[in-house]
Amino acid sequence: MIEDEDVELLLNDLVDIYGYDFTSYSKASLKRRIVRLVSIDKFPSFAEFRYKLRTDENYLKRFVEEITVNVTEMFRDPSFYKSLRDDILPVLGTKPFIRIWHAGCSTGEEVYSMAILLKEAGLLRKSLLYATDLNPSVLEKVRKGIFPLQQMKQYSESYIESGGLKDFSEYYTAHYGQAKFEKELSEKIIISTHNLVSDSSFNEFDLILCRNVLIYFDKDLQDRVLKLFDASLGTLGYLALGTKETLKFSVIQNKFKQLNREKIWKKIM
Amino acid sequence: MEKNHVANAVKAMVIGGSAGSLQVLFNLLPLLQNHLPFAMILVLHRRHSADSSLSELLSTKTLLPTCEVEDKDRILPGHIYLAPADYHLLIEKDESFSLDYSEKINFSRPSIDVTFESAAEVYGPSLVAMLLSGANEDGTKGLSLVKKAGGTTIVQNPETAQMPYMPHHAMMHTVIDHVLDVRQMSHYINNLR
Numbered sequence: 001m002i003e004d005e006d007v008e009l010l011l012n013d014l015v016d017i018y019g020y021d022f023t024s025y026s027k028a029s030l031k032r033r034i035v036r037l038v039s040i041d042k043f044p045s046f047a048e049f050r051y052k053l054r055t056d057e058n059y060l061k062r063f064v065e066e067i068t069v070n071v072t073e074m075f076r077d078p079s080f081y082k083s084l085r086d087d088i089l090p091v092l093g094t095k096p097f098i099r100i101w102h103a104g105c106s107t108g109e110e111v112y113s114m115a116i117l118l119k120e121a122g123l124l125r126k127s128l129l130y131a132t133d134l135n136p137s138v139l140e141k142v143r144k145g146i147f148p149l150q151q152m153k154q155y156s157e158s159y160i161e162s163g164g165l166k167d168f169s170e171y172y173t174a175h176y177g178q179a180k181f182e183k184e185l186s187e188k189i190i191i192s193t194h195n196l197v198s199d200s201s202f203n204e205f206d207l208i209l210c211r212n213v214l215i216y217f218d219k220d221l222q223d224r225v226l227k228l229f230d231a232s233l234g235t236l237g238y239l240a241l242g243t244k245e246t247l248k249f250s251v252i253q254n255k256f257k258q259l260n261r262e263k264i265w266k267k268i269m
Numbered sequence: 270m271e272k273n274h275v276a277n278a279v280k281a282m283v284i285g286g287s288a289g290s291l292q293v294l295f296n297l298l299p300l301l302q303n304h305l306p307f308a309m310i311l312v313l314h315r316r317h318s319a320d321s322s323l324s325e326l327l328s329t330k331t332l333l334p335t336c337e338v339e340d341k342d343r344i345l346p347g348h349i350y351l352a353p354a355d356y357h358l359l360i361e362k363d364e365s366f367s368l369d370y371s372e373k374i375n376f377s378r379p380s381i382d383v384t385f386e387s388a389a390e391v392y393g394p395s396l397v398a399m400l401l402s403g404a405n406e407d408g409t410k411g412l413s414l415v416k417k418a419g420g421t422t423i424v425q426n427p428e429t430a431q432m433p434y435m436p437h438h439a440m441m442h443t444v445i446d447h448v449l450d451v452r453q454m455s456h457y458i459n460n461l462r
Contacts, residue, residue: 004362026367028359028387033371069371215340215356215368222341244339244353244368 002038006046007031013054020064020134021197024221030067037066061137068135069216073151074109076211077243078161081113083262085163088238089121092206098127101205101232103196104213105131108142108189113159114209115185116171120164124188130203132194139191145181147172152179196225201232208233211263212242223251230255230267239265277419279307279461280395281344281360283388285381285411287314287403289431293451294401298330298349300455305333306462308344310360312352312384314377314403324351340368352379359387375407385411394419397461399454401425403435413443423447423457 007030014020022030041062043049052059075081092098098118102111111131118124131142141147156168172179194202196213208229214222229239230252239247239256241263247253256265286293290313315323327349328335335349336342344350344364352358357369358379374380385398385408398415400408402425412422422445427433429450439445449457 026359026361026369028361028367028390029357029369029371032359032369032383032387069369071370071372212368212370215370219341242340242370244337244356246339248339 002031002035002046004031006050007034010034010050010053013050014060017054018057018060019198020060020195022067024197024218024224025216026218029069029216033067033069037063040066064135065137068106068133070106070135070138072106072109072212073158074113074147074155075158075162075164076110077262078158080240080243080262080264081117081158081162083260083264084114084240085117085121087259088207088264089117089123093121093123095206096126098123098207099130099203099205100127101130101132101203101208103132103194103208103210103229105133105138105142106135107138107147108145109147109155110209110211111142111189112145112147112181112185115188116159116164118188119185120166124184127188129189130205131189131191134193134195134197136193139193142189142191143186145183145186146178147181149174149177149179196228197221201228203232204234205232205237206234207238207240209240211240212245214241214245226250226252233267235267235269237267239267241265277394279397279421280346280364281308281310281388281392282397282399282458282461283310283312283385283415284399284401285312285385285403285408286401287377287381287405287407287432287435289402289404290425292431293425294327295330296451297454297458298327298333300452300459301331301333302459303332305347305458307346309333309349310344310352310358310384310388311349312358312379312381314379314381314405314407315354323354327351338366338368340366342366352384354379357383359383360391362391364391375405377405377407381408382411386414389415389418389420392418392420396420397423399423399425400436400439402430402432404432405435406438408435409439409442412439412445416444416446421446423449423454425454426450 011023038049118127159168172181257268324337333349337351359367424436426448427437
């Protein structure tokens with residue numbers, strides 16, 4: 001049994017020793033993942049787990065990888081992608097240049113989905129997609145653009161449901177159970193580590209996507225990150241969140257207007 | 270049942286169900302009184318594509334305010350909350366919800382075990398957990414943790430379940446306080462304080 005106080009001690013260690021700050025993460029989910037990791041790696045006690053983490057930088061890497069949730073998919077929530085196609089890209093297309101930020105992009109499935117949308121709208125040439133995550137090892141996967149082939153059937157269905165008209169397999173080549181996405185897509189993706197907890201704004205964007213990341217943060221940290229997004233969006237820029245996330249009751253609520261049933265907001269002031 | 274009246278005021282009831290559980294809820298909800306002094310939290314396995322119309326459907330069966338959870342919603346007594354499709358539903362110490370999109374547990378997201386475990390930790394003896402019809406093992410581990418934390422455990426009488434495996438599995442592997450059919454459930458819930 002791991003007590004809440006144990007978790008707190010551990011999180012304070014991570015700030016003091018490594019500068020990783022998980023203290024404002026949602027406690028229930030964070031604790032569950034810590035309990036899971038202690039059990040998978042067969043630590044006889046929490047004290048030993050904590051000692052390992054304090055003294056072994058390699059184990060810290062494993063901790064960050066396992067504690068942060070890296071489950072994602074392409075064209076997740078097809079109606080959301082349909083709205084990007086129909087409502088957002090035509091507006092962004094009128095700009096000379098398009099900057100998009102995928103914050104907390106994990107292994108990058110959503111970044112590639114967006115690159116495909118841009119390509120089909122004829123906008124990829126003048127676009128840049130910034131893909132950031134706090135976890136360097138997942139960004140390596142974004143760079144490679146290689147995803148498990150067994151997922152492609154489901155991704156293809158979601159792609160069609162989102163309004164895609166092509167044969168989805170045109171976008172990748174299959175090799176040994178892997179699907180490698182075409183280079184034209186990855187060439188427009190700029191990859192960098194960025195920690196939403198501690199790092200600041202680094203550019204001005206037309207669209208920021210941060211889907212199913214804020215659910216892991218407590219209310220205060222959510223507000224801080226939303227302010228960061230607000231500061232990183234140009235006027236009339238768009239912010240897209242996960243289907244169960246909301247700006248309601250947030251500090252930036254009044255500066256944004258929700259577009260439709262999808263979780264996309266337009267910055268109005 | 271007496272023990273609930275005296276010892277601990279119930280603050281939340283969590284109900285888990287899989288195949289065959291929806292009909293149980295459709296029959297149960299109209300039998301509940303219109304003011305419950307605790308929150309009711311539903312975790313149902315369903316197809317991803319079934320999305321958000323289920324809470325609307327459930328709300329036609331009851332006058333209790335019913336909604337699908339959004340991240341960080343506060344948990345209020347007298348309300349019915351439904352775990353959204355494709356997220357795990359967790360409960361925070363400050364009695365709000367948080368969502369989680371991590372790996373499926375028992376091939377399920379939402380996982381009944383995850384919510385039951387989380388609720389057990391927050392509510393302890395003030396929790397009632399009930400497992401309905403279903404064809405898998407999700408919920409058993411959660412019920413045992415509810416019991417361990419001092420809460421009350423209930424399963425649907427397997428003989429009345431369309432898929433008896435889930436409540437039956439729980440009965441075989443953990444201590445169950447009550448085995449109830451729909452009418453008994455409504456009576457039990459309406460008398461909880």
